[in-house]
Amino acid sequence: MSAQGDGDADTPVAAGRRKAGRRPGGPDTRQNILDAARAEFGARGYENTSMRAIARSADVNAALLHHYFGTKDQLFLAALDFPLQPRDLVAQVVGGGRDLVGERLVRFALALLENPAARERVLAVVRAAATNEQMARLMRGFMEREVVVPIAAALALPRPDLRVELAMTQMVGLIMGRYVIGVEPLASAPVDELVPLLAPTLQRYLAG
Template sequence: MSGPASRKAGTAGRGRADPPSRAPGRRPGGPDTRGEILRAARESFAGKGFAGTSMRAVAREAGVDAALVHHYFDSKDELFIESMALPVDPRQIAAVILSGPRDELGRRILTTFLGVWESPDGQQRMKAIMRSVVTSEDVARLMREGITEMIIGPVSDALGVPDARLRVSLVATQLIGLALTRYLVDLEPVASAPVAELIDRVAPVVQHYLTA
């Protein structure tokens, strides 16, 4: 058959092309993909801890391909830092602490630690984190595991002594106590003491923990 009828039939047969069907699998990146990944990461870190969380597991929870997680975050450390909204990268803190003479470790630690707390944004975030650590066992465990992995571990390894972990943990007690009394409890005269004076007075104590 030829003519208009056959042409009409042929046109109908061709019709409008059906939209390509999406291949099954993870959804591609979208406007809020990074936010979804961070949400999934926070839940995973809170539920499984730092050691029990993997980039691949976070990708599954967020419903995205694992490559997208690696696109936004280079490593699990970075994912942890972003999901906890830490004001400073703990890996950079460890690098600064280990960058100078051994007999000045205490001063570098105090200078770095107080430098984070003294910045307005850093203090606001650190107060929120500190309060969460005190009131939530999940957050406390998460921070404990993450900070151990990124700060306590590297500094302990650099000390190279059998009781290095205990020494560095004692330093942590000094720093946490100082932060609580100065920034959360506002205990005077510690709360209003000049930072330089605090460093001069506390650094020798921290140094003693590490190298005495």
């Protein structure tokens, strides 16, 4: 009897009694999630894309997205192969008091961009955002939600969101001039020469 009962577990009738659900994880699950995330973020933008929607598109349980990537912003970064961690940037800017906030921001950005592997991934996204409205919209939504809002919330100053955005545009200008266009002498200037020149402007934006 027990042998017959064990065999029944694999019959079509028994299988039909099992609870239907999303496809479980497998060898290609992570890549399928990344492909679905790129498609959903591209179609809906960062703010309007949910983890549940990505899970439906990838035909997996939503728990697998959290298993592989953690949070929505981490999945977004993985989908773009983007090396900047907004949480690290926010912690660097708002941590340690306001006296050297401008210098900390400059040093964080330059440390990232002076790393060749990280620089190439950042520049790939910057170039795409500069020439593709869909990518520009994605990055605006992401940076506003994950960088501008948290930093602005920590600044006890008038128009903190505008101040943070001005600081971000200053950094984008640095990226374009130094690493994309290669304007001299900016392109070859040592980091230690650039920091004291840029820091006061960013300090004024972020700390008044």
